[in-house]
Amino acid sequence: MAEAAARFEALRTSVTAMPHNIEAEQALLGAIFINNDAFYRVSDFLKSDHFFEPLHRAIFDVMASLIEANKIASPITVKTFLPADLNIGVLSISQYLARVAAEATTVINAVDYGRSIYDLAIRRELINIADDIRDAAFNSAVDSAPREQIEHAEQRLYEVAETGRFGSGFETFDAALTQAIDKAALAYQSDGNLSGLPTGLKDLDTMMGGLQPSDLIIIAGRPGMGKTSLATNIAYNVARAYQAPDASTHSPQNHSGGIVAFFSLEMSSEQLATRVIAEQSEISSSSIRRGKISEGDFDTLIRRRQDIRRIPLFIDQTGALTVGQVAARARRLKRQRGLDLIVVDYIQLMQGATQRAAQNRVLELTEITTGLKALAKELDVPIVALSQLSRNVENREEKRPQLSDLRESGSIEQDADVVLFVFREEYYLKNREPMAGTEAHLKWQAELEASRGKAEIIIGKQRHGPTGAVNLSFQGEFTRFADLADANRVPVRSL
Secondary structure, three states: OHHHHHHHHHHHOOOOOOOOOHHHHHHHHHHHHHOOHHHHHHOOOOOHHHOOOHHHHHHHHHHHHHHHOOOOOOHHHHHOOOOOOOEEOOEEHHHHHHHHHHHOOOOOOHHHHHHHHHHHHHHHHHHHHHHHHHHHHHHOOOOOOHHHHHHHHHHHHHHHHHHOOOOOOOOOHHHHHHHHHHHHHHHHHOOOOOOOEOOOOHHHHHHHOOEOOOOEEEEEEOOOOOHHHHHHHHHHHHHHOOOOOOOOOOOOOOOOOOOEEEEEOOOOHHHHHHHHHHHHHOOOHHHHHHOOOOHHHHHHHHHHHHHHOOOOEEEEOOOOOEHHHHHHHHHHHHHHOOOOEEEEEOHHHOEOOOHHHHOOHHHHHHHHHHHHHHHHHHHOOOEEEEEEOOHHHHHOOOOOOOHHHHOOOOOHHHHOOEEEEEEOHHHHHHOOOOOOOOHHHHHHHHHHHHHOOEEEEEEEEEOOOOOEEEEEEEEHHHOEEEEOOHHHOOOOEEO
16 A cells, blocks of 8 residues: 555655646645535636646546536546556556545645646646747748748747637537527527627628628729728717726626727728718818818818727738738737727738748738638627629629629638628719710719719628628718718628
8 A cells, every 4th residue: 555655645746847736736636535515616727628637638528527417526437437447657547546635635725736737737838838939949941931930930939829829719509509699699689689899880780790700801893983981981980889897896898899900001000090080070081181161171180080089999000911921910909908809901012921822812812811711700799891893893884793703802702701792883873874864874963873982881791690781871071981861871791
C-alpha cells in the first residue's frame, strides 16, 4: 500500500517544462465526485482540453456525460467508461479514482481550482504560439511576407483571448438548437421583432429581420446608384442607436444598435464624415464642400456635430487592404472597444494576399469574399460589403440588376448570405430624354416624375428569408435613403 501511495504522489509531483498543476486537477475532480453540483460551477468555462494530464481529460469527459444525463458521477460509475486494464503505476483505475475522491476535502474551492487549470492551459497555448512564431520566422520561405506571419499570429492570439483554445471544434446539435431558440426569443421580445441589428429602414428590416450575425451581406449596383450612401446610412443608424450596457445594473446590451467599423477604401474619412453630417443637417454635401452655406447653416452643422460626434463609428481609410489586414484591425477593435458591424467599401478595391490570386482577378475576388465570410463567422458580426456590377446591365433594356451580373466577380454570389441590389430608375430616365414635344417625351416626363426621389432595394438572394423588392425614398443632395412617407408607401412586393 505504501508503494501505491508513492506512485500516486509521483503523478501529483511529476515535473515537465510546460506549466501545469496536477494537484489542482485532482482536487477539482475529487470535489466533483463529492458533490456533482461542483461541475456546474466550472462547466461554463472549463473543458476537458484544459486539463494537462490525459487521464484527467478522460475522467472529466465521462463525468460531464453522466451529469448532463442526470446520472451520478462517482468513482464507481465513472470507472465503467474507462479502460479496465488502465494502470497508474501500481494503482488500478478503480484505486486511482477512489484515491482522488478520498483526498478531496471540500467543494468550496472548486471554481478556484477550475480557474487555475484554465489559466495554466492558456499559458501553455501561449507558449505553443510563441514556439510556432519563432519556428515560422526561422524557417519561412523566401517569398513569405512577414506581414502574413504577423496576421496569422494575431489571429491565433485573438482566438486564445476569445475562447481559450484554438477553434471551437465540433458542437452538439443541442447547443446549436439552444442558440436558435435564444435568437428566436430575442426577435420575439424586441419591439420590431428583429433578431439582428436594425438598419434603420423599416421595410428593409421587415424583409431581412435586421442584419444577422455571421452573415456576409453584399450591396451591389452600378456607379451612381447610391451603394455607398446606403451603406453609410446603415452604419450611421446602427452606431447612432447604440447604448453601452450599464455595468452597475448588469442590464443586457441594447440590440437596436452597435459599434461599427467602416473600411473606406475609396473615400477619405473626411469625405465620409461630410456625407453623414450632410444627411443629418439636411444641408447639401456639395454646398458644404464648396463653402456655399449661410451662417445659419454653419451653426446647424456645429450643433449636429455636437449631437453625433461620440457615436461609435470607427473609420479606416487605408486603401488596397487585404482580407488579412481587415481581419487584424477588426479583431483589434473588437478586443479594445467591442464590435457589432463591419462595412467594407468596396470589394473590388481590396487586394488578394497570395501571389497566385493577384495574377488572376477572379481568383483574387474569390479569396476576398471567402475571407470576408470566414471573418464574419469568426467575429460573429454581420459584414456589409459593397460591390460593383458588371457592365452587362448597361447593355440591356431592363436595367434592374440580376444575380447573373455578379458572376464575373468571383464567388460573390456563392459566398454571400444576402445580396442587395440598389436600383434607381430616375438615374437612367434622366439620361434618355426623348425629343421635346413628342408623345414619347410626355410619357417620359410622367415616368420621370413617378420615379423622382425613389429607390428600389432588390433582395436578389437571402439564404434565410424571402427575396423581393423594397421601395425607399432617396434624397441625393443629402445622400440619404429613408422609408417612404406613409401616404406614398408602396407595399413590399415578393419575387
